[in-house]
Amino acid sequence: MSVTKKFVYINRKAPYGTVYALESLEVVLIGAAFEQEVQLVFVDDGVYQLTKGQSTQGIGMKNFSKTYAALGDYDVNQIYVDEQSLKDRGLTMDDLQELTYEDEDDDWAEKSSMQLVNREQLAALIGDADVLLNF
Amino acid sequence: MKFAIQINEGPFTHQAADTAYQFTKAALENGHEIFRVFFYHDGVNNGTMYGVPPVDDRNVQAIWSELAEKHDLDLVVCVAAAQRRGIMDEDEAKRHGKGAANIAPKFRISGLGQLIEAGIQADRLLVFGD
Numbered sequence: 001m002s003v004t005k006k007f008v009y010i011n012r013k014a015p016y017g018t019v020y021a022l023e024s025l026e027v028v029l030i031g032a033a034f035e036q037e038v039q040l041v042f043v044d045d046g047v048y049q050l051t052k053g054q055s056t057q058g059i060g061m062k063n064f065s066k067t068y069a070a071l072g073d074y075d076v077n078q079i080y081v082d083e084q085s086l087k088d089r090g091l092t093m094d095d096l097q098e099l100t101y102e103d104e105d106d107d108w109a110e111k112s113s114m115q116l117v118n119r120e121q122l123a124a125l126i127g128d129a130d131v132l133l134n135f
Numbered sequence: 136m137k138f139a140i141q142i143n144e145g146p147f148t149h150q151a152a153d154t155a156y157q158f159t160k161a162a163l164e165n166g167h168e169i170f171r172v173f174f175y176h177d178g179v180n181n182g183t184m185y186g187v188p189p190v191d192d193r194n195v196q197a198i199w200s201e202l203a204e205k206h207d208l209d210l211v212v213c214v215a216a217a218q219r220r221g222i223m224d225e226d227e228a229k230r231h232g233k234g235a236a237n238i239a240p241k242f243r244i245s246g247l248g249q250l251i252e253a254g255i256q257a258d259r260l261l262v263f264g265d
Contacts, residue, residue, distance in 0.1 A: 003256075005254065027251075030251065033248070034248070131254035132260075
């Protein structure tokens with residue numbers, strides 16, 4: 001399978017309440033083995049997926065928030081967060097987990113995988129996708 | 136054109152599987168190729184053989200089986216999503232100690248890699264449902 005496509009995953013929903021966030025992450029992790037270009041976008045309530053200090057004890061749901069930290073090890077290191085969505089919810093990047101990866105082209109230096117984007121950049125990113133998966 | 140279809144919602148509550156069915160049927164009738172139909176999230180519930188809707192309504196599960204029979208479609212149910220929701224073939228049912236399989240004819244259970252492969256191989260991947 002020599003074709004390389006750009007897979008863009010749009011995460012729009014809160015981590016709990018529906019299964020979409022969890023099952024999106026499962027696709028991303030499996031898909032990472034296919035050596036395609038992968039970009040993750042967090043927009044709308046999807047930004048809550050990355051918030052720090054999640055606790056699900058009171059709601060009986062599985063807390064899968066720590067799994068996002070493993071994305072860097074799967075070479076998933078292009079993670080885009082919609083600035084407006086954070087702002088609308090009174091959040092900043094400080095409220096989110098810092099997702100990082102080790103750059104093999106730079107002596108395995110640890111670098112941030114996350115980037116804030118505005119709506120214009122988001123539109124360009126989506127326009128550039130070959131395969132768009134919306135969760 | 137070579138299409139791949141992803142269905143994310145179960146039958147009846149949402150119309151997504153019906154719309155996907157209409158699209159798939161029309162695409163085939165117009166000479167296009169359907170590389171694969173992949174059922175994810177609650178979409179896996181389209182793969183049960185035990186749906187018995189009233190006779191004056193469409194049977195969403197059965198029409199997929201019939202369409203697949205006619206056009207030799209590859210209907211794939213995601214294994215992880217299916218296990219959570221109790222959709223099983225003979226092997227899965229045996230492995231998990233369940234009484235009987237319930238997967239509908241012409242559906243098969245496989246992994247998420249099948250979805251990624253469909254995205255790579257098809258000219259367009261169309262997603263139906265939330």
